[in-house]
Amino acid sequence: MRITSWNVDSVRARLSLIEDWLDRTQPDVTCWQETKCPARRFPRHAFTQRGYELAITDAGGHGGVAIASRVGLADVEIGIPGSKAPLNEQRSISATCQDVRIHTIYAPNGRKVGTRHYEIKLAWFSLLGAWVQMDGLSEGQPTVVIGDFNIAPYDHDVWEPHRYRKRNLTSPAEREAFSQLLGHGLTELRSNGSDVTEPHFTWWNRRSDFFETDRGWRLDHALADPATASRLDSINVDRDERSRDGCSDHAPLILDVS
């Protein structure tokens, strides 16, 4: 089963790129972040005509996530059930595709350490961990958590770590939130044989020549329970897609599990 995740920075602005990419990449389950699209304007046909079932959020012009699957899309949950403001934004979709419970997320950005937005981000991660655990993980349900985490978990996930130490996206509390998520029984999906020292940037600032000079960040991640992680054949960042004219500032993640 091929599972992908891509922060597209507007599903409408990127639609023709997305359609080309879908036809070339042929994901079975594909997760989207920053769709930036109210439900009534979502280009559903691009997915349904290719045989995908679709679940989307209705988040107005900002944020937004979606899942499209051609291997089943059951028990869909939008956002974190039972959450209350300000943690009830539609930042996640959970769905069962084939035998895997897939949670796709678009984490709050946090903006700046110490702000209300930053505190909400930390609280949101805490709630997400509890939800994922309750939603089958603790009972051995095959589980994947994938998307834009807006956290660079390790120093090597930033192109020049010393410049950004203890800032938003790299702060100790955010890294602890990521670590606590793993503590619920999840492991990071990585290429065969690679360890955490291998950089896999997934985001490059649009300004200037940051992509061309590979001044990027690793903010998009895929986690799974150990049994599902052992089914991983490959995981890659599709950097070619980040090099196209009119592309998103994030590259897609592509992973294959047997």
Next chain:
DNA sequence: ATGGCTGCCGGAGGCAGA
């Protein structure tokens, strides 16, 4: 030290992203 970008909404320019 993200600044030099981009999209959204709405119909200009402020907000947001990471």
